[in-house]
Amino acid sequence: MARMTRREFLKASSAVVALSGLAGCASTGGAPTTTSTPGDLAPNRSGRRVIVIGGGWGGATAAKYVRMQDPAIEVVLLEPNDKFISCPFSNLVVSGVRSIESLTFGYDGLRKQHGVKIMRESATAIEPDAHRVRLARGFLTYDRLIVAPGIDFQTEQIEGLAAAGDRVLHAWKAGPQTVALAQQLKEMPDDGVFVLSVPPAAYRCPPGPYERACQVAWYLKTRKPRAKLIVLDANQNVISKPALFRAAWQAYPNLEYRASNKVVKVDAAARELTTEFGDKVRYDVANVIPPQRAAAIAVQADLVGVDKRWCEVNHVTYESVKAKDVHVVGDSTIGIPVPKSGTVANSMGKIAATAVVNLLNGRPAPEMPPINTCYSWVSDTEVMAVINAYRIDSGKVVQIEQKLTPGQSALYAHHAEAWATSIWADILA
Amino acid sequence: MQAFVLVAALAALVPATAAAGPVDTPGFTKAFSCSACHGSAGAARADAVPILAGMPAWYLKKAIDDYASGRRPSPEMEPFSKMVTTLGVDDVAAYFATQKREASPIKLDRAAIASGRTAATQCAGCHGQDGRGDQAKGTPPLAGQPAGYLLNQMKLFKADKRSPGDANLTALKALMKGVDDPTLANLAAYYASLGR
Numbered sequence: 001m002a003r004m005t006r007r008e009f010l011k012a013s014s015a016v017v018a019l020s021g022l023a024g025c026a027s028t029g030g031a032p033t034t035t036s037t038p039g040d041l042a043p044n045r046s047g048r049r050v051i052v053i054g055g056g057w058g059g060a061t062a063a064k065y066v067r068m069q070d071p072a073i074e075v076v077l078l079e080p081n082d083k084f085i086s087c088p089f090s091n092l093v094v095s096g097v098r099s100i101e102s103l104t105f106g107y108d109g110l111r112k113q114h115g116v117k118i119m120r121e122s123a124t125a126i127e128p129d130a131h132r133v134r135l136a137r138g139f140l141t142y143d144r145l146i147v148a149p150g151i152d153f154q155t156e157q158i159e160g161l162a163a164a165g166d167r168v169l170h171a172w173k174a175g176p177q178t179v180a181l182a183q184q185l186k187e188m189p190d191d192g193v194f195v196l197s198v199p200p201a202a203y204r205c206p207p208g209p210y211e212r213a214c215q216v217a218w219y220l221k222t223r224k225p226r227a228k229l230i231v232l233d234a235n236q237n238v239i240s241k242p243a244l245f246r247a248a249w250q251a252y253p254n255l256e257y258r259a260s261n262k263v264v265k266v267d268a269a270a271r272e273l274t275t276e277f278g279d280k281v282r283y284d285v286a287n288v289i290p291p292q293r294a295a296a297i298a299v300q301a302d303l304v305g306v307d308k309r310w311c312e313v314n315h316v317t318y319e320s321v322k323a324k325d326v327h328v329v330g331d332s333t334i335g336i337p338v339p340k341s342g343t344v345a346n347s348m349g350k351i352a353a354t355a356v357v358n359l360l361n362g363r364p365a366p367e368m369p370p371i372n373t374c375y376s377w378v379s380d381t382e383v384m385a386v387i388n389a390y391r392i393d394s395g396k397v398v399q400i401e402q403k404l405t406p407g408q409s410a411l412y413a414h415h416a417e418a419w420a421t422s423i424w425a426d427i428l429a
Numbered sequence: 430m431q432a433f434v435l436v437a438a439l440a441a442l443v444p445a446t447a448a449a450g451p452v453d454t455p456g457f458t459k460a461f462s463c464s465a466c467h468g469s470a471g472a473a474r475a476d477a478v479p480i481l482a483g484m485p486a487w488y489l490k491k492a493i494d495d496y497a498s499g500r501r502p503s504p505e506m507e508p509f510s511k512m513v514t515t516l517g518v519d520d521v522a523a524y525f526a527t528q529k530r531e532a533s534p535i536k537l538d539r540a541a542i543a544s545g546r547t548a549a550t551q552c553a554g555c556h557g558q559d560g561r562g563d564q565a566k567g568t569p570p571l572a573g574q575p576a577g578y579l580l581n582q583m584k585l586f587k588a589d590k591r592s593p594g595d596a597n598l599t600a601l602k603a604l605m606k607g608v609d610d611p612t613l614a615n616l617a618a619y620y621a622s623l624g625r
Binding site for chain 1: 459473474478577
């Protein structure tokens with residue numbers, strides 16, 4: 001990259017709220033006063049800079065908790081979206097029970113309350129040996145990096161899915177697709193067929209597809225009683241809370257569940273899905289949740305294992321087993337016996353932040369286990385849940401106990417609302 | 430911008446080993462998992478979960494012990510209480526006991542508070558006139574807890590689903606059975622309004 005003019009430099013840095021390296025530059029009214037490497041968007045002079053890639057459940061939490069625990073550490077969060085939209089509870093947007101606005105939050109809390117420097121940009125590459133993160137116009141250096149990029153879809157694994165474009169939605173990253181899927185459901189013929197395709201494990205939010213089945217079935221039961229929902233599951237059984245979901249589905253005779261029905265082809269023109277056994281299923285609305293892997297940046301940086309899908313990490317520090325000073329949290333990780341859930345990502349964010357703060361201060365990272373809570377809405381008013389507690393044993397996360405709610409109830413819905421209110425604030429406020 | 434330059438220059442002077450945040454607060458790390466539901470430093474913002482900030486250590490330890498043993502059945506709190514026990518309940522209880530209490534942001538109905546005040550006379554004998562509880566009697570403080578949480582607990586007592594079979598609670602549950610749900614809601618509003 002060519003050396004920038006000052007004008008270009010300042011323009012390029014406008015998204016950076018007062019990165020410390022910019023100060024020397026601005027004070028002289030000319031070129032940077034100290035030697036800087038071409039392309040370095042903000043020289044790291046403190047030697048205590050943490051960069052976080054991704055402002056989701058894990059990354060935003062990590063950014064906040066580093067600053068909370070040691071305000072002398074500079075934290076730069078790279079997040080291309082200007083709003084945080086919660087995936088948990090977004091199935092309620094599909095069924096019209098909640099608005100997308102009620103799940104949408106800004107990053108002002110991180111910026112103003114915690115002094116996190118937020119750049120609305122995507123990281124394009126990680127260079128662990130040089131301790132650099134590449135952006136479109138240059139790079140930033142770090143002392144420790146926390147990678148929380150979430151998941152990407154393996155769209156190519158389903159023939160015709162890419163070509164189907166906006167006609168066949170996943171709605172598995174809360175946002176415009178969530179709203180669009182709700183609209184498709186609303187506009188579906190009264191005697192229509194909604195087909196939901198569940199990907200093979202591992203994928204983001206194990207109970208999520210089954211909760212979505214509940215929400216779509218609830219919507220159809222109350223608004224389009226002649227319509228039908230077919231769930232094509234690539235897995236051999238419901239892979240989360242099976243007894244509770246099957247009990248909940250008793251209320252939805254319009255829901256037909258087919259296990260071991262992996263979708264391999266989409267024909268958007270004929271409105272037809274094909275399973276690996278060659279069965280063809282006609283639809284009016286198809287919601288295909290594709291197979292998943294860690295987001296591209298983690299794959300490109302070779303943080304993934306031999307499966308080229310997920311990132312293995314140390315169970316105490318969340319440092320990548322493949323790259324020094326690079327920590328990975330959230331849905332892109334594997335190997336810790338936890339689900340890819342929002343609560344887990346939030347929990348990993350705190351623990352990784354604590355590890356980073358201690359390591360940067362020359363102390364050992366404390367051994368902290370993650371936690372998990374997954375609330376699932378089975379109707380507009382009732383919720384059931386799975387809860388997991390863990391401990392650290394010889395440096396590894398092991399489960400203490402998993403508990404299920406004894407059934408679904410309005411009381412657990414009350415708890416779910418409390419969880420959401422609290423954890424959104426824990427991430428962002 | 431000049432002021433910012435000064436700040437940046439001062440920041441650069443901070444020694445690399447300084448850590449002024451809660452990384453040095455005993456119990457912070459062991460307690461931070463709780464904030465996913467109970468709020469930052471135990472300052473719950475939601476209606477259905479108790480505020481842990483400022484909770485007496487003896488009562489938090491009793492609650493954790495009761496949850497972990499299954500005496501107080503809760504599918505959510507039983508696993509987490511076992512985790513807290515493995516981490517060290519004394520550290521967690523001491524941490525929350527020393528956190529500053531912040532008023533719950535949940536709005537309360539004035540008429541419900543007034544009705545609840547009248548109905549609360551029969552509670553004061555054990556929980557105190559100010560709802561602050563009494564360790565000698567084993568009664569927890571109620572003042573300032575979210576109304577939703579207090580109401581849920583009273584309903585669980587009434588249905589004998591909270592700590593079923595606990596002889597210490599027989600009289601309380603008998604009392605609850607004689608109170609209708611709207612009155613319980615008023616009581617919850619009243620105690621939630623105290624100490625705000």
